Amino acid sequence: MxxxxxxxxxxxxxxxxxxxxxxxxxxxxxxxxxxxxxxxxxxxxxxxxxxxxxxxxxxxxxxxxxxxxxxxxxxxxxxxxxxxxxxxxxxxxxxxxxxxxxxxxxxxxxxxxxxxxxxxxxxxxxxxxxxxxxxSSISRPLIVYRSLRVADDIETRDNLKTFRAEFKGDLITPDDEGYDVSIHRWAHNAIKRAGIVAYVKDPEDVARAIKYAVAAKLDIAIHSGGHSPAGNSSTKGGLVIDLSRFINHVNVDTEKKLAYVGGGANWGMFDAATIKHGLAGVAGTVHHTGVGGLATGGGYGWLSARHGLTIDNVATVVTADGSILKANDKENPDLFWGIRGGGCNFGVVTEFVMKVYPQRTTVFCGIVVFHPEKLDKIAAYLDDWWPRATENEGIVVILTRGPDGSPNVVCFVNYNGTEAEGRAAYKPLFDIGPLVDTAKDMDYLQLNVITNSLAEPGLNYYFKGALLSRDKPSADLNQEKFAKIMDLTKDRAHTTACVLEYIPHTKINSVPEGVTPFRRDLPGNILINSQWKGDEPEKLASARELTHGIAELFINEVGYGNYGTDQDAMLTRPGQTSPDKVKALFRENYPRLQTIKKKYDPNMIFNKWYNITPA
Ligand SMILES: Cc1cc2nc3c(=O)[nH]c(=O)nc-3n(C[C@H](O)[C@H](O)[C@H](O)COP(=O)(O)OP(=O)(O)OC[C@H]3O[C@@H](n4cnc5c(N)ncnc54)[C@H](O)[C@@H]3O)c2cc1C
Incomplete structure (x- = not known):
């Protein structure tokens, strides 16, 4: 048919x-x-x-x-x-x-x-x-999908046999032991029942998996750390290319100060492999997050103040789009440009070559909790500090409720230096008088672990990004907005954290617009993160409503793609024009991305995240 x-x-x-x-x-x-x-x-x-x-x-x-x-x-x-x-x-x-x-x-x-x-x-x-x-009352038929050719059963079965015979990694199907683990994701609501999970061993395996999936007309998802709350690394009935089991190496060339990082590694592996040589790179702030998704979408970390985004430190990538390509300034430069911010639109990155830098092995960091009545004083301090914050500094402010439901203002502080230097740099903040102060000299490896408490795996999550005020921190951090957030979260059906990231952007925004597809005028990110237990669709709907309600209090623009969900990317209100968030994310870089998409993925087999239409 x-x-x-x-x-x-x-x-x-x-x-x-x-x-x-x-x-x-x-x-x-x-x-x-x-x-x-x-x-x-x-x-x-x-x-x-x-x-x-x-x-x-x-x-x-x-x-x-x-x-x-x-x-x-x-x-x-x-x-x-x-x-x-x-x-x-x-x-x-x-x-x-x-x-x-x-x-x-x-x-x-x-x-x-x-x-x-x-x-x-x-x-x-x-x-x-x-x-x-x-x-429904209808007057015309509607066939939404109109170009599907039904694959010949026998041909598909034969393809599967050939695929199994050639594939070097592990193939897991729903009847196999380990299937539930293979489709597990950080966010429970991101789990989808894949038809087949292909734990690829090398780039050739990736190419084989793509070839098979295309022939069998299976949807393709790419899995690295599995931290997309929107389920962008999952597929219902399709094929998952999973790099996390075998392609998770981190090899460091200390002479060249380069790390060769498998597309399925996580940031904990990256930090551990680099810091033992006294080196570090721009890693995600929660160490179990995957390299693949974070590094293709942009990549913010505590070291961004000093070294920029993760994508600003990628020297070469090896991708498999059915063929296997190396991309850097000289080889396939268009692909290299697109992949640094264009996400999973162009292929599966099997290896990133990343710049790493000398890094002290301890840093001053920790959690500092304040009573909400101190919020105005904290904001006044940040108004003074933020315009002059140095590359060694960073403060993340979280407006949330404690486990007993009481409103809290939580600050994660980081100073890339000694405790004495850090306490001196942030003295007015500590002088405000926190309820809890855990900040101290810590092993560098702890830096990307201190925020893990916000990111317990196995719960349901809804993420929404917003932007920091371009004016000053007190425009966002004030009693009026705090009261609205507490009001929105008062029923406590969800645990919601409104995370304002004061990580200096001077280095990030010193990269001229257009050098990568990533926007270079962002003032800083806000992430609103709601978590809950239970599978009822009503809870997802109310998480969405709550999270969007909080985002409305801030600059509610498309900013950082990795803090959005695909619901946000494709959000459409019947009867209204689509906001077309994909175009909004990439702005003037979108036409160039479309041309590259046409060259490397004209049939849109890589169609998750902010999906670029070839043109
Ligand atoms: C707890 C938590 C903390 C976070 N902290 C930060 C942070 O500090 N800084 C920051 O910038 N972002 C952060 N994020 C956002 C994060 O960047 C995204 O969620 C990212 O997609 C996670 O990558 P992953 O590999 O774990 O995800 P996955 O779910 O495995 O993949 C997400 C997307 O990336 C694509 N992808 C994955 N691997 C590859 C690959 N090898 N080649 C091509 N495409 C690939 C997938 O197709 C999918 O579309 C955080 C997210 C969470 C949940």
């Missing part, structure tokens, strides 16, 4: 939008979505009520069994909506699709029920089909 040009069921999205004759309910909501937008779909047993949500619209459908059943899909890639008068029950692959399509595919029924088909190709080349009846 084909939905290609010759199919009588082919239906032009553009034509449909011009006609604009869909009815109420789901199709009305769908009709207001721009091409390529996402819808959230709850798949599960029929007839019990829960939600189908498109942007902010929640429509009742069926009860998902767990949060793993609620996923975001780009509409044109995975979904088929076909109206029909009679609901077809059951599952059964292509026969069901053919049956529904041939009976009702193009007949223009009105007041009919709409059936939602969800399908993906499993490893044996079969489709899984879930049919959900929806009440």
């Amino acid at each position: 084909s939905y290609g040009p010759s199919s009588r069921h082919r239906f032009s999205w553009k034509k449909r939008r011009k006609v604009g004759s869909v009815g109420t309910g789901v199709l009305a909501a769908l009709s207001s979505l721009p091409e390529g937008a996402s819808a959230r779909i709850a798949a599960g047993p029929m007839r019990t009520r829960t939600y189908f949500s498109i942007g902010d619209i929640l429509l009742p459908i069926c009860k998902p069994r767990s949060s793993a059943d609620v996923q975001t899909y780009p509409l044109r890639r995975t979904c088929i909506y076909i109206p029909q008068a009679q609901v077809v029950h059951g599952t059964g692959g292509r026969n069901v699709i053919q049956h529904a399509a041939s009976h009702h595919g193009h007949s223009g029924l009105s007041s009919a029920r709409t059936t939602y088909f969800w399908r993906y190709l499993d490893l044996e080349g079969r489709y899984e089909v879930i049919i959900l009846p929806l009440e």
